[in-house]
Amino acid sequence: MITKELKDKIKDKLKDTVQRKNLGTFSEVYPGARAKAFEGYDIEDLREQVANIKKNVVKNLDKLADQFQREAEKRGAIFYRAKTDKDVIDYIMKLCREKDVKLVVKSKSMVSEEVELNEAFKKEGIESQETDLGEWIIQIAGHKPSHMVMPAIHLNRQQVADYFSKELGKDIEPDIPFLVHTARVQLREKFLKADMGISGANIAVAENGSLFIVTNEGNGRLTATLPRIHVILVGYEKLVEKMSDVIPILRVLPRNATAQVLTSYVNLISGPSEAIVENSDGSFSVQKKELHIILVDHGRLDMAKDPVFKELYQCIRCAACTNVCPVYALLGGHVYGHVYSGGIGALLNSFIGSKNTADQIQELCLTCGRCTEVCAGKINIPELIVEMRKRSVKKAGLPTLPKVVFQNIMSNRQLFHSVLRMASLAQKPFKNGAFIRNLPMFLSGYTKDRSLPAIVEVPFRERFKGLKLKRETKKQKIAFFSGCLIDFAYPEIGEAVVESLNCAGFKVNFPQGQTCCGTPMFLMGDLESAKKVAMQNLDAMQKENPDFIVLACPTGVEMWERYPELMKDSQRYYEIAVKFSKRIKEYTSYINELCEKGEMKLKSLKGKGLVTYHDSCHLKRVLGIFEEPRNIINKTGIDFVEMKHCDQCCGMAGSYSVKFPEISGELADQKHKDIMESKADIVLAGCPACVLQIKGLIDKKGGNVKVRHIAELIKEALK
Ligand code: SF4
Ligand code: SF4
Numbered sequence: 259m260i261t262k263e264l265k266d267k268i269k270d271k272l273k274d275t276v277q278r279k280n281l282g283t284f285s286e287v288y289p290g291a292r293a294k295a296f297e298g299y300d301i302e303d304l305r306e307q308v309a310n311i312k313k314n315v316v317k318n319l320d321k322l323a324d325q326f327q328r329e330a331e332k333r334g335a336i337f338y339r340a341k342t343d344k345d346v347i348d349y350i351m352k353l354c355r356e357k358d359v360k361l362v363v364k365s366k367s368m369v370s371e372e373v374e375l376n377e378a379f380k381k382e383g384i385e386s387q388e389t390d391l392g393e394w395i396i397q398i399a400g401h402k403p404s405h406m407v408m409p410a411i412h413l414n415r416q417q418v419a420d421y422f423s424k425e426l427g428k429d430i431e432p433d434i435p436f437l438v439h440t441a442r443v444q445l446r447e448k449f450l451k452a453d454m455g456i457s458g459a460n461i462a463v464a465e466n467g468s469l470f471i472v473t474n475e476g477n478g479r480l481t482a483t484l485p486r487i488h489v490i491l492v493g494y495e496k497l498v499e500k501m502s503d504v505i506p507i508l509r510v511l512p513r514n515a516t517a518q519v520l521t522s523y524v525n526l527i528s529g530p531s532e533a534i535v536e537n538s539d540g541s542f543s544v545q546k547k548e549l550h551i552i553l554v555d556h557g558r559l560d561m562a563k564d565p566v567f568k569e570l571y572q573c574i575r576c577a578a579c580t581n582v583c584p585v586y587a588l589l590g591g592h593v594y595g596h597v598y599s600g601g602i603g604a605l606l607n608s609f610i611g612s613k614n615t616a617d618q619i620q621e622l623c624l625t626c627g628r629c630t631e632v633c634a635g636k637i638n639i640p641e642l643i644v645e646m647r648k649r650s651v652k653k654a655g656l657p658t659l660p661k662v663v664f665q666n667i668m669s670n671r672q673l674f675h676s677v678l679r680m681a682s683l684a685q686k687p688f689k690n691g692a693f694i695r696n697l698p699m700f701l702s703g704y705t706k707d708r709s710l711p712a713i714v715e716v717p718f719r720e721r722f723k724g725l726k727l728k729r730e731t732k733k734q735k736i737a738f739f740s741g742c743l744i745d746f747a748y749p750e751i752g753e754a755v756v757e758s759l760n761c762a763g764f765k766v767n768f769p770q771g772q773t774c775c776g777t778p779m780f781l782m783g784d785l786e787s788a789k790k791v792a793m794q795n796l797d798a799m800q801k802e803n804p805d806f807i808v809l810a811c812p813t814g815v816e817m818w819e820r821y822p823e824l825m826k827d828s829q830r831y832y833e834i835a836v837k838f839s840k841r842i843k844e845y846t847s848y849i850n851e852l853c854e855k856g857e858m859k860l861k862s863l864k865g866k867g868l869v870t871y872h873d874s875c876h877l878k879r880v881l882g883i884f885e886e887p888r889n890i891i892n893k894t895g896i897d898f899v900e901m902k903h904c905d906q907c908c909g910m911a912g913s914y915s916v917k918f919p920e921i922s923g924e925l926a927d928q929k930h931k932d933i934m935e936s937k938a939d940i941v942l943a944g945c946p947a948c949v950l951q952i953k954g955l956i957d958k959k960g961g962n963v964k965v966r967h968i969a970e971l972i973k974e975a976l977k
Contacts, residue, residue, distance in 0.1 A: 259657050260917060264593065264618050268920055271589040277404075277412040278588070284411065285587045291517035292578070292632070299509065307506040309636040312572040315497050319562050322464040322497045323553060329467030333529030335549045343373035343556055350375065350456070350489060351382050353550065357487060359384060359453040363445075365473065365481035366390040367458030368575060369491040369554050371403060371597040372610060375456070386456075387448045389477035391441050398425040404591035406577040406598060407515045412590050445477070455481035459492040459527075460574070461507055462553075465500045468528040469551070472511060472521045479525050486533050489550045494558045495571045507574055510634045514578035557609035566645050570605055572635025579629035579639060584907050585622050588924050594619050601629055601639040608646060617654075620646045622918070624911040625781065627879035644781060651783030660913075664779045664787040671773035671794050675717075678746050682713040693957050707923035708915075708954030711747040718749035722768040725756060731763035736843075737804035738766055739795070739818070741811040742774050743946040751946060754973035755810045755845055761976045762858045766808075771798030775817040776824075781912055785824065792821050796834045807838060810845035810969050812877040812945050813912070818842045846877070846944045846968055850886035853893055860975035863896040867939035869971070870898070872929070872952060873905035874945035887944055887968050894975045901936035903928065910951035926955045933963060940964045942971055 271277065296304075315322060327337045340346040346369070353359070362379060364370060364386055376397065379386040388397040392410040396403055399421045403409030410418070419432035422440060430440055457478055461470040469490055471478040482488050498504060512518040530549035534542050562568050580586045580600035591599030595615035598606040601623045608616035625640035633639065655661065668674045688694045693709040718740055736759055744752045756766045772795050776788035795818075799807060809815050819842065821835035852858035871887055878884040884905070891898050909915060909925030929952065933941055941956075941963055943949050953965040 260621055261618060264621075267593045268589060268918070271593055272920060272924065274412070274590070276414045276417065277590045280411055280414060281587045281590060285581065288517060288581045292513060292581075295513040295517045295519050299513075304506050304510050305634060305636050308510055308574065308634050309572050311498055311503045311506065312495075312574075312635055314499060315495070316562050316568045316571040318499070319494060319497070319559075322499055323494060326462055326464040326467055326497055327553070329465065330529070330551050331467070333467050334546075335467065335529060335551045337551050337553070339553045339555070341555045346373045346491065346552055346554060346556075347375065347378045349550075349552060351378060353487070353489070354382065354384055354454065357453065357548075359487070361448065361452045362386045362454045362456055363389050363448055363452040363481050363485060364393070365455070365457035365471065365478040366393050366409075367456065367491050368403075368406065368597055369458055369493055369556075370456060372556065373491075373554075387445070387452070389445050389449065389475075389481060390473070391438065391475060391477075394441060394445070395421060398422070402592060403597060404599065405580060406575050406591075408577075412592070449480045449484045452485040454487040454489060455483075455485040456489045456491065457481045459490050459496055460511065461498055461504055462492050462496045463498055463501055463504065466528060468501075468526055470504060470508070471523075471525040471527065472508070473523045473525070474516075474518075474521050476523050479523055482525060482527060483531060483533070485547075486535050486545065487548045487550070488527075488530070489552065490527070491552050491554055493554050493556070494562065495573065507634075511574055511576050514576040514632065514634045561609040564609075567605070567609065567642065569637055569642065570602075570609070572633075572637050573602060573606070574634050576634045578632040578634060579637075582628045582632055584626065584628065584925060585624060585921060588921060589622070593622070601643055602637070605639065605642050605646065616646070617650050620650075622921075624875070624907050624914055626875040626907040626911065628875075628905075628907075631879060644783070647781070647783035648785060649783070651785075656782065656784055660782055660784070664782070664784050668774055668779070669787045669790040671771070671791075674773060678713055678717070678742075682715050682746075685712055693954070695957070705958075706919060707909075707926050707958060708951060709957040710954055711950055713746050714749055716749070718745045718752035719768060719770055721749045721753060722756065725753060727756070727760045727766065730760070730765035732765075734764060734805035735802070736764045736766045736806050736808050737799055737802050738768050739772055739775070739799075739807050739809045739814060740768070741809065741814045741946065743950060744810065748946055748949065748967070751810060751949070751967040751969055754967065754969035755808065758849065758858075758969060758972045758976055759808060762852050767802055767804065769798040769802050771795075771801065773798075775811075775814040777813045777817045778912060780817060780820065780824075788817075789824055792817075792824055792835070793828075793831055796821065796825075796831055796838065799838055800834050804841065806841050806843045806848075808843045808845055808848060810944070810946065810967065812844065812874055812881055812883075813947070815842055815844045816876060816880055844877075844881055844883060846890065847881075847883050847886045849972055850889050853890065858976075860890070860893045860972065861977070863894040863971070863975055866896055866974075868897045868899055868937065869940045869942055870901040870933065870936045870938035871904060871968075872901070872908060872933075872941055872943045872948055874943055874948045875905070875907050875911070877944045878905050883944070887942070890968065890972065891942070894971065896971070899936050899938055901938065901941075902932045904932075906932075908948050908951045908955075910947045912947070915951070926951065927959075930955050930959050930961070934961055938963060940966055940971075942966055942968045944968050 388394040395410040404412040415432040422430040459469040530547040533547040594603040596607045604620040623643045776791045779787040825831040825835045908929045909922035915922035
């Protein structure tokens, strides 16, 4: 259940023009800058190396933690393992009392944010000073970090200057070099007087007990070297086995985080160094420092034991996932509640921090997969989000409306289809041509940013019976699995798919026992309902026993590929699911394959207008199909223009547009703008849900652009 509090936060953040501008600019510049920073490197190979290094850590966590402790102690560190946030606080406060610590300087540490160390210092009457510029800004502003690497990215220079002016009691100009200089002067003083330095660490090496701290401002080095006591807070996930493991991480981390080839400072700490200490008579002497290492659990050991979520150990906190996340770009980090933001934040927060908040904020994920493309540790964030949803439904059940719809209506094909047929009659007062443009009362939000398609009076399953197909010339039999949208909203797409495959010589059938593929239930975590519809589909296909099952819907393809796992408790259905999962063909890639083999010839559509193509998230990023539709378009000779942000989510994302119409509407606006700027006459997509969204938004927001599934272009090129 999405709370009013989260909805209010979303509304506020969508109105935050400063943050929107900052994040918008950054997300435009970042992908190109990142690609440039990786020039000369095999990114995939580096990501694979990082993922493997971390997989090894989680497999041998106890052994590596013990070795790290032994080696660090051998080099003179005082070691402590903290189970909870309270343990961290208690240890540091006790140390401060014993060592008479009055002033602490802190270099950036997510763990210290996580355990709310600054609040604890305040209660204890100890001055704590953040020394990373971004962290200091949010400290004086009283904010939480809004990004894992750039904590103050939500503020502009005027706001920063205002906070500085208030803090320092004088007018500070909003000039960036001057702001940096002011901070430096202010912080140097604190470094020199501090009794204790507290930092995080990016990597902890088990084989020699060393720690790496990566910073851009040199404050990490000053924190580590100037005060007489240095405390390092490090989570278990920062462990690596050996020094050679550090290299790939250091190659990926700055490039992924800020598109830098190298950060300005890479500090290696192996045991306590010497510190210059002021004596009571005002003289200075060199003394051995105290180095305390706190290895922090705070939920991490449970994470390591979890067979699925142990994957989160592959995270090196580079924040590249948030840098490309379309939801983060709109809302920033504060809506995510705790220290960690974005999809990875929702996942980390479910172990580290408030589980209730995590259950809420995981809903913000579109499962669009952009994060997975760049993740340093190759974490499949959307898959883990879906797993979280499944667990949450198992624990707390579904909200009432989806529960009734999934379990009482959609699980029963005949009832579901009867309801859709009744709805096609009931919608008449709201219908305008092929669209429903305005729904009344509490439903009005669903048609605010895009029109909805009207449910057709004659679904595809009926129209199929009247199709005049040619005699087949090929032996293989194809079954078309349409999915609900093609069946009940866009039968013309179904006709184009069937006719085009028939043109290539196939006998194409439409098994009438098929129903919803199960994606809506699966994505909301209702596995039982997903299983029920899967069984009906498997029975329908088993009757026909086709050589191939063709789908023109990427999420349907994914769902069919999940059927074996879904059916693992039922021997009979499992075997059928395995058999058919090997016979699935995604329509666009299959047509491309037929064209490449010379089994299908497309006629020229030159002069039929200018075409652009929208990449569906799941077609491009899950199935890896993005060159094939462009090949097909190219073969037709029709003029083509690539639109800006062609692979950015259109805002549909299944039930997302219903759960978060305000976010979906923003994404739809962006897509509309990109389409208009492309000046195309026709927008193509390979996914019926994207067709729905884009058709609806063109209808609502205007534009002389036709929206088509690529099957419709192919059909035209075969006439
Ligand atoms: S899947 Fe998309 S919306 Fe979800 S966290 Fe990743 S980039 Fe963000
Ligand atoms: S999930 Fe991946 S991209 Fe995101 S912070 Fe972690 S390592 Fe970086």
